[in-house]
Amino acid sequence: MSSLAIECRGLVKRYGPVTAVDGLDLAVSPGECFGLLGPNGAGKTTTIEILEGLNQPDAGEVTVLGRHWGTHEGELRERLGVSLQESRFPDKLTVFEMLRLFRSFYRSGRDPEEAMRDLSLEEKRDARVGKLSGGQRQRLAVACALTGNPEILFLDEPTTGLDPQSRRQLWEHIRAFRQAGGTVLLTTHYMEEAERLCDRVAIVDRGRIIAEGSPAELIGRLHAPHILEFSSDPPAGPELIATIPGAFDPRQRGGHWSVCVSSLVQAVPALLLALERSGAKLEELSTRRAMLEDVFLALTGRELRNE
Amino acid sequence: MSNSQRLNPLLELIRVRLLEVAREPEAIFWVFIFPVGMALALGFAFRDKAPEPVAIGITGEAKTGVLRQALARSSLLKPQFFPSVEAGHAALRIGKIALLVENGSPIVYWYDATRPESRLARFEVDQAVQEAAGRKDPAPITERLVRDKGSRYIDFLLPGLLGLNLLSTSVWGIGYSIVNARIKKTLKLMTATPMRKSDYLLAQMLGRFVLLALEAIVILAFGALVFQVPLRGTPGALALLCVLCGLSFGGLGLLCGSRVQTLEGINGLINVILVPMWLFSGVFFSPERFPKALHAPIQALPLTAANEALRAVMLEGRSLASLPSQLAILAAWGVVSYAVALKIFRWQ
Numbered sequence: 001m002s003s004l005a006i007e008c009r010g011l012v013k014r015y016g017p018v019t020a021v022d023g024l025d026l027a028v029s030p031g032e033c034f035g036l037l038g039p040n041g042a043g044k045t046t047t048i049e050i051l052e053g054l055n056q057p058d059a060g061e062v063t064v065l066g067r068h069w070g071t072h073e074g075e076l077r078e079r080l081g082v083s084l085q086e087s088r089f090p091d092k093l094t095v096f097e098m099l100r101l102f103r104s105f106y107r108s109g110r111d112p113e114e115a116m117r118d119l120s121l122e123e124k125r126d127a128r129v130g131k132l133s134g135g136q137r138q139r140l141a142v143a144c145a146l147t148g149n150p151e152i153l154f155l156d157e158p159t160t161g162l163d164p165q166s167r168r169q170l171w172e173h174i175r176a177f178r179q180a181g182g183t184v185l186l187t188t189h190y191m192e193e194a195e196r197l198c199d200r201v202a203i204v205d206r207g208r209i210i211a212e213g214s215p216a217e218l219i220g221r222l223h224a225p226h227i228l229e230f231s232s233d234p235p236a237g238p239e240l241i242a243t244i245p246g247a248f249d250p251r252q253r254g255g256h257w258s259v260c261v262s263s264l265v266q267a268v269p270a271l272l273l274a275l276e277r278s279g280a281k282l283e284e285l286s287t288r289r290a291m292l293e294d295v296f297l298a299l300t301g302r303e304l305r306n307e
Numbered sequence: 308m309s310n311s312q313r314l315n316p317l318l319e320l321i322r323v324r325l326l327e328v329a330r331e332p333e334a335i336f337w338v339f340i341f342p343v344g345m346a347l348a349l350g351f352a353f354r355d356k357a358p359e360p361v362a363i364g365i366t367g368e369a370k371t372g373v374l375r376q377a378l379a380r381s382s383l384l385k386p387q388f389f390p391s392v393e394a395g396h397a398a399l400r401i402g403k404i405a406l407l408v409e410n411g412s413p414i415v416y417w418y419d420a421t422r423p424e425s426r427l428a429r430f431e432v433d434q435a436v437q438e439a440a441g442r443k444d445p446a447p448i449t450e451r452l453v454r455d456k457g458s459r460y461i462d463f464l465l466p467g468l469l470g471l472n473l474l475s476t477s478v479w480g481i482g483y484s485i486v487n488a489r490i491k492k493t494l495k496l497m498t499a500t501p502m503r504k505s506d507y508l509l510a511q512m513l514g515r516f517v518l519l520a521l522e523a524i525v526i527l528a529f530g531a532l533v534f535q536v537p538l539r540g541t542p543g544a545l546a547l548l549c550v551l552c553g554l555s556f557g558g559l560g561l562l563c564g565s566r567v568q569t570l571e572g573i574n575g576l577i578n579v580i581l582v583p584m585w586l587f588s589g590v591f592f593s594p595e596r597f598p599k600a601l602h603a604p605i606q607a608l609p610l611t612a613a614n615e616a617l618r619a620v621m622l623e624g625r626s627l628a629s630l631p632s633q634l635a636i637l638a639a640w641g642v643v644s645y646a647v648a649l650k651i652f653r654w655q
Contacts, residue, residue: 052499053499054495054498054499054655074501077499077500077501078501080499082496082499082500084492084495084496084499086492087491087492087493087495087496088491088492088493089491089493090323090327090488090491090493092326092327092330092331093323093326093327097323097326100314100319101319101320101323102500103313103314104313104314104315104316104318104319104320105316105497105500105501105502106313106500106501107313107501108313144496147500148500148501
């Protein structure tokens with residue numbers, strides 16, 4: 001048990017009548033990248049802040065690196081790195097000054113120069129934090145979190161609001177930390193991020209974990225790893241979908257069908273044949289591999305991002 | 308991974324705090340330019356001037372040159388001739404002149420006895436008239452005019468402005484910066500590092516002292532150079548007093564910033580605390596002028612104690628030992644604010 005990097009059991013946190021975390025169990029091994037995945041308000045941030053020792057649970061037990069927050073806070077702070085969701089640094093300070101300040105908090109750790117090199121921030125050394133782009137600011141947040149050479153890195157929605165390029169850049173830095181043997185716990189509502197970065201993910205909904213495993217495992221559990229999407233004129237009815245072999249969980253949105261299927265080789269010809277027989281004209285057809293998004297949809301009946 | 312020499316976190320926090328202030332033009336304005344500008348404006352508005360001569364009117368038989376010459380000699384009187392008593396009365400009614408002298412036998416003084424400057428004019432005119440008519444004063448007298456440095460309005464004002472500025476920059480400087488850091492979650496992020504929380508709060512205070520020293524020096528030097536405001540006590544006593552003010556007011560700032568979650572909230576709270584003290588604590592005029600019932604609560608305000616002590620040290624040359632009640636009030640505010648602030652402080 002004590003060999004786990006992070007472990008928690010029966011975590012509960014209530015805010016008045018709202019139960020943000022509702023009996024959550026978690027175990028993260030050293031060297032692992034673990035993702036807490038879920039929509040906004042699922043309880044991810046509350047959970048990660050409890051694990052970071054910044055928030056107290058109403059019930060449940062937390063062990064980090066075999067230590068408890070109540071008894072070893074000082075030691076744990078030296079060994080962990082934290083990046084908060086939407087924390088903003090003082091606008092008037094420069095990148096170098098921030099890193100120098102953070103370095104002074106740790107007994108041992110990375111020099112500002114080294115931290116800037118690691119996160120590709122050298123060019124921004126003397127730029128004020130207020131003038132940085134979203135991606136640069138987020139890299140600075142990670143650089144600050146890495147200052148003490150932590151064993152575990154906590155990242156709360158590290159790439160929210162970033163453009164795709166900045167996001168990929170940050171993923172590279174997180175991977176580099178893992179290659180050096182670090183453990184990562186991150187929260188995200190980007191399924192792609194979880195698939196690309198995490199060894200294991202826990203899907204969190206309404207303060208509980210509703211599924212847990214590697215991204216591939218979770219997708220495999222769908223029984224229908226492919227998604228077939230099409231539209232036709234006139235739109236097809238449910239009876240047509242029923243003729244597709246292995247079709248599963250069909251959804252219709254404005255004449256546009258989305259169907260999970262176990263085999264594209266069987267499903268696509270059957271669909272084309274059925275459409276031809278009904279005299280409808282195919283307008284659009286696409287197929288894709290099922291993603292964690294589809295897992296969430298299948299598990300909860302709700303879209304992950306409710307834009 | 309290198310392991311360089313670790314810098315002292317407290318010194319780094321102070322350094323960062325000062326950098327932030329130095330890069331905030333508004334902070335520089337309120338800390339340095341505002342009090343100096345205020346002293347300059349009020350100091351000149353209320354500077355000592357030669358007494359303004361009183362305007363009087365003369366009418367009637369102006370040929371009697373003795374009267375006119377006698378009046379013209381007095382530097383306190385500014386005579387003006389009116390062709391008729393009616394014209395003189397009109398000028399008297401609108402306050403253009405304080406007294407109308409109708410020359411004749413007897414000489415008639417027209418004036419409103421409820422107006423002090425009219426009574427003064429009457430006295431001056433009568434003096435000149437009687438002397439011109441040959442009166443000799445039976446008792447010999449000499450006059451000596453008093454206009455000491457240290458008893459002018461600017462001398463009263465400057466220590467008050469110093470006290471006021473130490474209070475407002477402490478409360479704004481500490482309260483605002485803490486609330487801002489809380490809103491931006493910088494506070495929370497820092498508590499996720501091994502940083503000692505006491506270091507953060509201490510840095511706020513110590514950074515304040517650096518600014519406080521600069522601020523006090525600028526205001527005092529300005530007063531000494533431009534208005535020759537005296538420092539009759541020892542510089543050491545004044546410095547110690549400023550430090551005590553800083554501690555006391557810093558505690559208030561910490562208390563203001565300890566829980567508030569929004570900038571609007573801290574703005575309102577600080578104004579509620581500062582505005583009454585601007586008014587009551589004897590910055591611009593002595594609080595003795597307020598009704599008696601208010602004296603005790605006004606005396607208990609930290610800024611009142613600070614202003615009284617600053618004036619006593621600067622203007623009367625008193626030692627700190629002679630000001631136990633003022634120092635006790637300052638210390639009490641400081642200790643109680645700190646204790647409460649630390650108890651209720653919210654890091655997130």
